[in-house]
Amino acid sequence: MRKKTVAILLAGIVTGGAYAQNNEPFTAYEQKVPGSDVTIKMVPVKGGEFLLGSPAKEKGRNADEGPQKKVKIDPFWMGAYEVTFDQYDVYSDAEKDKTPLPDGMTRPSPPYIDLTLGMGKGGGFPANSMSQYAALMYCRWLYGKTGVFYRLPTEAEWEYACRAGSTTAFPFGDDAAKLGEYAWTQENSEEVYHKVGEKKPNAWGLYDMMGNVGEWTLDQYDEKGHEKAGTENPWNQPTVKTPRTIKGGTYLEPATAARCAARLKSDESWNNRDPQIPRSKWWNADAPFIGFRIIRPVKQPTKAEAEKFFADVVDKFVGAR
16 A cells, blocks of 8 residues: 555656646746855746657667657756756855755765866856766755755656657757757767757757766666556656666767667666775766756645655665666
């Protein structure tokens, strides 16, 4: 009985209602982070239906991208950009946070090396190298600071937002030759990530959905995930620590990895170089190509529901990668 109750509760938090709560307009807004001068731009993503996955003949397609399935997605707001170090460090660096931590929260342990590998940190570079656990803890911290519930997108939500109404390999069409206008990939990145927002956004105002740093989602990775997915707001709820699904491709990968349907699974080897015992639950020593962006469901959970969500999706899998 408890398992069924938890499943219903988590499903309710993943989905969103048709309208913003408290008569709030469903438009773009800036979320200010209390105790700092940091803001996060959020853009509305209207709900709708789309084909999850890729067609069998799509160039560069992998077997785990099918079969395609029509699914329904409820509306949400999504970060216009990948979370930057400027935004993440307000949480991770006590000197930059001028207000107390929410009750029961902790900050990430300081990384033992420069995880940026000299590629850049302040001024708009994407936060990177954090575990999925750390990305979710940032969402939890942000909820505690603002009273607004934020989380990672599900894989389906992420792909729906990336496509922005398109049915092609990329949001702008199938011609990979145009990708350089929208993304930093192996072809043009010079093997470094870049500041967010330097390329064109997709039709819904979302930048760097392709390339730059890959982005954590809320889903457990499953090679047969699309085959098993439900038809409304699908979410492959985690049952074990690893692997998890990452979307968007990276600055180190070719154009085919930046397709909307492309999937990457996390790998525990990304932290093999960490000399700490036990290894850090916060950072991946060799994953400067992984970051995240956040979403806000239109239908906000109650305080009890939000706490239950974080308990079951975060606390249960401390250090998930």
